[in-house]
Amino acid sequence: MRIRSAEVLVASPSRNFVTLRLTTEDGIVGLGDATLNGRELAVASYLRDHVAPLLIGRDAHRIEDTWQFLYRSAYWRRGPVTMSAIAAVDMALWDIKGKLTGLPVYQLLGGASRTGALVYAHASGADLDDLADSVHARIEEGYKAIRLQVAIPGMGGGYGISSGRASGGRYTYEPAKRAGLHVEEGWDSSRYLRYLPTMFEWARAEFGPEVMLLHDAHHRLTPVQAARLAKDLEPYDLFWLEDITPVENQESLRLVRQHSTTPLAIGEVLNSVWDFRTLVQEQLIDYVRASVTHSGGITHLKRIFEFAGQYQIRSGSHGPTDISPVGMAAALHLDLAIHNFGIQEHMAHDRLTDEVFRTGFSWHDGAMHPGDAPGLGVEYDDDAAARFPYEPAYLPTARLVDGTVHDW
Known part of the structure; x- marks a missing residue:
């Protein structure tokens, strides 16, 4: 089950979101969230320019192997941009596996430990x-x-x-x-x-x-x-x-x-x-x-x-x-x-x-x-998303009473 395409979708319905959409050769679609508030385009570029080309042709079944590949092979590890990009791929692969098996993801993780x-x-x-x-x-x-x-x-x-x-x-x-x-x-x-x-x-x-x-x-x-x-x-x-x-x-x-x-x-x-x-x-x-x-x-x-x-x-x-x-x-x-x-x-x-x-x-x-x-249970509406293009937005700065920049 090979990955055919990897699309990075950026939309701003009330606020900015970055979504990864993976599609297999058989047409199974998986979604992942890659949103990093105030730095959304950094993750979008990381995915689009550096990760997506590596995913084409990979086996969508191999979730753990793909996670280790993206984490270890780039050499530059950890940090919010890298880990958000890896997260998006990981979620999308779990979504695909759930759809292939006909099961919600929590069942693939061992089943429910609680009712909600x-x-x-x-x-x-x-x-x-x-x-x-x-x-x-x-x-x-x-x-x-x-x-x-x-x-x-x-x-x-x-x-x-x-x-x-x-x-x-x-x-x-x-x-x-x-x-x-x-x-x-x-x-x-x-x-x-x-x-x-x-x-x-x-x-x-x-x-x-x-x-x-x-x-x-x-x-x-x-x-x-x-x-x-x-x-x-x-x-x-x-x-x-x-x-x-x-x-x-x-x-x-x-x-x-x-x-x-x-x-x-x-x-x-x-x-x-x-x-x-x-x-x-x-x-x-x-x-x-x-x-x-x-x-x-x-x-x-x-x-x-x-x-x-x-x-x-x-x-x-x-x-x-x-x-x-x-x-x-x-x-x-x-x-x-x-x-x-x-x-x-x-x-x-x-x-x-x-x-x-x-x-x-x-x-x-x-x-x-x-x-x-089956899968994560979320669908992405392209027509609705097209009405909301990306808009730059930044987190505020906190300053103390004397003007010193403080932790936000």
């Missing part, structure tokens, strides 16, 4: 009243786990704040800006550290103990600040505290662990099992936040999760709107199959995105299922 994947939604607000409206909307939609983000008084904003409702009535948060190349946001860690515990105190009083609450600090705190916040939030029983400090300095999480029992989730900017070695072996985190799109696809993310599972660390796959429905489907199939599943991030895509990517996702009691169609 618990997902968490995002809620945000310019103030507590606004946040309350957002949380109530998520609860009415059926979510049992919700990430809370709120603008910090006196700071003029904060990470993860929704810009309002998009088409379909959904609350949306899309950080990549199309208005210009130099959008900037202010940040003040001292104000944030003073205010956030009061927000969670309010949230527990407002929504009770049963709703699972999460929060993302987005790498913006020093190790000492991170330890302080994790300790201050202990009374409010968070499901997890995410990206509490920059993950490049993994040893710094020892300090956080020494001072708090708040569960920690980290990993969305990491790309390989080797990146997680210290975090996992020293049990410095509770949830692996890697995404199937940026971590080498289903084949490699499964390795990362299995490695973490040896240390009682669970999965918590990254699932923002810059992971396309193809990437989301791949994550859900993996979520169903692995033993140490924890939770899946779910940012609902815009209606325009749903016109381009047709899925069979189902929803029940706070959990999602990818469907039982």
Whole structure:
């Protein structure tokens, strides 16, 4: 079963997506997600100019061999561009194999370990009243786990704040800006550290103990600040505290662990099992936040999760709107199959995105299922995609009150 063609598809239905489409000599089509927010064309070029020519004529059955070929033969290993490109190929090959066998991918991974994947939604607000409206909307939609983000008084904003409702009535948060190349946001860690515990105190009083609450600090705190916040939030029983400090300095999480029992989730900017070695072996985190799109696809993310599972660390796959429905489907199939599943991030895509990517996702009691169609269960509508050409978009810059560029 040889690969006949490899097409790189770039479209922008509300935001930019890069999709790889592989077609076999028998006409079987497989899709893979290669979207890297703010650097989409880098991966598109990597695939189109360097990977696609190598795929023509290869045996589509040989998923593991192809993964090792793309990872090892280029010599330049790891990194988000390389691993996103490999991920797209890997997803597409799993999609093809599922269609050839007539089975959904999760069945090929060993079958379902659960009936659905618990997902968490995002809620945000310019103030507590606004946040309350957002949380109530998520609860009415059926979510049992919700990430809370709120603008910090006196700071003029904060990470993860929704810009309002998009088409379909959904609350949306899309950080990549199309208005210009130099959008900037202010940040003040001292104000944030003073205010956030009061927000969670309010949230527990407002929504009770049963709703699972999460929060993302987005790498913006020093190790000492991170330890302080994790300790201050202990009374409010968070499901997890995410990206509490920059993950490049993994040893710094020892300090956080020494001072708090708040569960920690980290990993969305990491790309390989080797990146997680210290975090996992020293049990410095509770949830692996890697995404199937940026971590080498289903084949490699499964390795990362299995490695973490040896240390009682669970999965918590990254699932923002810059992971396309193809990437989301791949994550859900993996979520169903692995033993140490924890939770899946779910940012609902815009209606325009749903016109381009047709899925069979189902929803029940706070959990999602990818469907039982053969393969990944996602179809790509070329006619719909043609209405949405690529538009340059860039993530914003965070600056401290004195103008210093800070971690975004």
